[in-house]
């Protein structure tokens with residue numbers, strides 16, 4: 207790996223080095239970059255002290271945890287899964303509503319320990335519903351609640367797995383965005399100071415990431431072809447940009463990508479719920495532009511001609527029937543209970 211392509215972006219203040227015998231946990235989303243990062247890690251360290259962690263996001267392309275499991279099985283890497291799990295409550299004394307990972311109610315505003323449970327929040331759309339707003343580039347609560355904090359809680363709870371010099375591997379690349387173009391290859395993890403973050407594929411092009419999978423006969427996640435990419439796009443076209451793995455209704459996606467994603471049948475239950483949530487909260491996915499308006503084929507019900515019910519009704523039932531219990535939540539929930547640093551966190 208060469209790190210000299212963008213030397214001006216490398217941090218000068220403190221020289222960190224990778225430990226000689228670290229325990230490495232690769233954060234795998236199922237996207238091409240995280241798989242490439244996993245492969246780069248294995249090439250550097252072998253598989254002995256490498257494990258993987260996947261944050262289950264119910265708005266990911268369906269089947270993503272299974273895909274991650276298959277990739278890890280092929281590579282002989284143990285995979286751990288965890289998922290967001292928050293209690294949305296209303297204080298019985300001061301009526302303040304608050305979101306917390308603590309199973310015991312505790313209103314920070316007035317100290318009351320009695321509260322009404324309003325809803326469980328285990329997904330991004332639950333969060334949107336709870337906060338009555340969509341995330342945005344400025345307030346990206348989806349990543350903090352459903353990704354960063356979930357991983358940190360898992361790591362705190364599983365320190366015994368992580369040895370004395372743990373390293374988390376992230377598959378971010380400099381070319382992806384201006385924000386990522388300044389990321390260092392190595393740094394202490396913000397909010398989890400005893401862990402290093404290592405980004406082994408910062409200098410990869412998009413095509414390098416896809417080719418890395420191909421070199422190991424690993425088929426990229428189906429979402430790329432489902433969103434219109436061909437083999438040539440994957441392996442021959444040296445271009446950055448989407449379509450990305452992302453949540454199917456990610457607010458970062460331009461309208462044409464949302465439209466394309468909404469045409470994929472397996473994604474439609476998620477879009478259905480997203481449209482329902484958007485109608486309920488009265489806040490649009492993008493400023494002045496509703497999700498529903500960006501997926502015109504959706505409101506025409508093109509993929510649901512045989513049903514008497516509206517597309518949203520049909521698909522929403524399917525979405526809701528996806529039980530969070532189908533993933534190994536127990537371990538994560540236990541982690542949440544013990545995770546003092548994030549317990550009692552409020553919206």
Ligand code: SF4
Nearest residue numbers: 348349452453456457
């Ligand atoms: S993919 Fe988009 S919606 Fe999903 S967590 Fe990331 S920023 Fe949020």
Ligand SMILES: [Zn+2]
Nearest residue numbers: 297300313316
């Ligand atoms: Zn209160």
